[in-house]
Amino acid sequence: MASNSFVKKIQDIMRNDAGVNGDAQRIEQMSWMLFLKIYDSREEVWEIEEDDYESILPDKLKWRNWAHSEKGEQVLTGDSLLEFVNNELFKGLKAVEITPEMPIRKQIVKSAFEDANNYMKNGTLLRQVLNVVDEVDFNNSEDRHLFNDIYESILKDIQSAGNAGEFYTPRAVTDFIAEILEPKLGETMADFACGTGGFLTSTLKRLETQKKTVEDVETYNHSVFGIEKKAFPHLLAVTNLFLHEIDDPNILHGNSLERNVRDYKENEKFDIIMMNPPFGGSELAVVQKNFPTELRTSETADLFMSVIMYRLKRDGRVGVILPDGFLFGTGTKTTLKKKLVEEFNLHTIIRLPHSVFAPYTSIHTNILFFDKKKKTKETWFYRLDMPEGYKNFSKTKPMKSEHFNPVRDWWENREEIMEGNFSKAKKYTPKELAELDYNFDQCGFPQEEEEILEPMELINQYNTERKELNEKIDTVLAEIMQMLEENE
Missing domain, CATH: 1.20.5 (Single alpha-helices involved in coiled-coils or other helix-helix interfaces)
Incomplete structure (x- = not known):
C-alpha cells in the first residue's frame, strides 16, 4: 500500500461524484467505510481468539460479504450497490439492537452510525472507492502501522475542512502534553471532549512500549476513556483506537456536561486528564444546573474545567488547553482560577504562540498543567515564542514536536527570563496571584491578544x-x- 496515494486516489474518485461536496463530506464518506473495514478485520481476529464470539452484525452487513471483492468475483456495483447501502446497510446498522450488558466493542457499532450518511450518488464510483479501501489488510501489522500515519494525515485534513476542524488538536501538542504527564501502565487517562481521539492515542503510544506480559496487554486495552458529543468525530475516534489495537474502545457518544458533577464516585475518576475543551460555546441553563452555584456559567470551557476538577483522582495530574480569555477573565473564571490555586497544585502555564490551531481558529491558547498532589506553592508562566523562520503556522507548515524544545530545555532547570521589557518566564506565589485578582495573563506576547468573553x-x-x-x-x-x- 502506497501511503502517499491512498487518500488521493479516494479523493480523486469522489470528486467525480455529484453527491459529495467539499473535503468535509469526502472525509466523512471515507470514514464510515474505514470503520466498517477495520471493524471487520478486528472481528476476524476475535472469531479466532474467542470460540463463542458472536457478531452484532447480520452476516449480509459485514464488510466481507458486501464490500470485499476477490479477483474475478461478481460484486455489488452501480445502482444495486447504492440500493443496498442506502436501504439495507445504513438502516440495518442504525437499527442494531444493543443492551447495556454488551461489550463496548459491540455497542459502539450502533452509536458510530447514528448520524452517519452516504453522500455518494454514483454506484460505480462508490464501488471504486470501496475497492481502494479494501486493499488495506488491517490484520497485517506492517499495513496497520503504515495506515496509522495515513489516518493521522486524514485527521489533519479535517482541520482545514470547515467546522470539523474543531475536533482535531495538532499532534505535536497532544504528544507534548502526554510527554510531560508521563502516563504509566496501570493508570487511567481520560478526555471528556475527545474529538478524534488525539490525546487518547498520544497516551497509548507512550503506554505501548511498556507492555511486557499478557496482563499488560489487558491493562493497556482499558487505559483510556473518552466522551465525544458529536457523531462524526466519535466515529473517527473509535476507528483511531481500533487502529491502535484497542478491542474495546471506551469512547462514549454523549455530552460530559449533562451529568451532575457532585454525583461522580471514586471509580469514575482518573489518574490523568488531558483535554482541549471546546471554548466559546454556550450551554443551556438546564446543563448549568449540574454544577455548584458558584461554578455555573454558559461558557463551555469553564464548565469542562469544573468536570476536570471533580473527576481527577487524588495525586492525579492534568494538562488542559484553554484560550487567553480564561487567563484574564473574571466572574466564574476567577472562581475557577482561585480554586486551582487553593485546592490544586497549579505549577505551570505555557503560553502557546499564535496560529497553533490554524486554519480552524486564530484564537491564542495556553496549556495549564496542574495536579492534585498538594496545594500550589508557586506557579510558573513560560512564553513559547514562534519558532525562527515562522510568521504563522499553517496546514503546510504546522507546529512540530521540535518547536517545544525551548520548553523542554527550560522545564527541568527553571529560571526567570526577561526579554527586553517583557517577562518570558516568571514564577508567582499564591499570594501574588491573589493580589493580581487571579489574572493569569502573565508572560504574554508583546502584541495585542484576542479575547473570548x-x-x-x-x-x-x-x-x-x-x-x-x-x-x-x-x-x-x-x-x-x-x-x-x-x-x-
Whole structure:
C-alpha cells in the first residue's frame, strides 16, 4: 500500500461524484467505510481468539460479504450497490439492537452510525472507492502501522475542512502534553471532549512500549476513556483506537456536561486528564444546573474545567488547553482560577504562540498543567515564542514536536527570563496571584491578544473602555480650551 496515494486516489474518485461536496463530506464518506473495514478485520481476529464470539452484525452487513471483492468475483456495483447501502446497510446498522450488558466493542457499532450518511450518488464510483479501501489488510501489522500515519494525515485534513476542524488538536501538542504527564501502565487517562481521539492515542503510544506480559496487554486495552458529543468525530475516534489495537474502545457518544458533577464516585475518576475543551460555546441553563452555584456559567470551557476538577483522582495530574480569555477573565473564571490555586497544585502555564490551531481558529491558547498532589506553592508562566523562520503556522507548515524544545530545555532547570521589557518566564506565589485578582495573563506576547468573553463581560469591557476613552477626550479638550483661553 502506497501511503502517499491512498487518500488521493479516494479523493480523486469522489470528486467525480455529484453527491459529495467539499473535503468535509469526502472525509466523512471515507470514514464510515474505514470503520466498517477495520471493524471487520478486528472481528476476524476475535472469531479466532474467542470460540463463542458472536457478531452484532447480520452476516449480509459485514464488510466481507458486501464490500470485499476477490479477483474475478461478481460484486455489488452501480445502482444495486447504492440500493443496498442506502436501504439495507445504513438502516440495518442504525437499527442494531444493543443492551447495556454488551461489550463496548459491540455497542459502539450502533452509536458510530447514528448520524452517519452516504453522500455518494454514483454506484460505480462508490464501488471504486470501496475497492481502494479494501486493499488495506488491517490484520497485517506492517499495513496497520503504515495506515496509522495515513489516518493521522486524514485527521489533519479535517482541520482545514470547515467546522470539523474543531475536533482535531495538532499532534505535536497532544504528544507534548502526554510527554510531560508521563502516563504509566496501570493508570487511567481520560478526555471528556475527545474529538478524534488525539490525546487518547498520544497516551497509548507512550503506554505501548511498556507492555511486557499478557496482563499488560489487558491493562493497556482499558487505559483510556473518552466522551465525544458529536457523531462524526466519535466515529473517527473509535476507528483511531481500533487502529491502535484497542478491542474495546471506551469512547462514549454523549455530552460530559449533562451529568451532575457532585454525583461522580471514586471509580469514575482518573489518574490523568488531558483535554482541549471546546471554548466559546454556550450551554443551556438546564446543563448549568449540574454544577455548584458558584461554578455555573454558559461558557463551555469553564464548565469542562469544573468536570476536570471533580473527576481527577487524588495525586492525579492534568494538562488542559484553554484560550487567553480564561487567563484574564473574571466572574466564574476567577472562581475557577482561585480554586486551582487553593485546592490544586497549579505549577505551570505555557503560553502557546499564535496560529497553533490554524486554519480552524486564530484564537491564542495556553496549556495549564496542574495536579492534585498538594496545594500550589508557586506557579510558573513560560512564553513559547514562534519558532525562527515562522510568521504563522499553517496546514503546510504546522507546529512540530521540535518547536517545544525551548520548553523542554527550560522545564527541568527553571529560571526567570526577561526579554527586553517583557517577562518570558516568571514564577508567582499564591499570594501574588491573589493580589493580581487571579489574572493569569502573565508572560504574554508583546502584541495585542484576542479575547473570548461572555456577552455581558464583553459589554462591560466595552463600556469601561468607552468611559476611559471619553475621559481622555474630555481631558484633552479641557486642556485645549484652557490654552485657548490663556491666549486670548
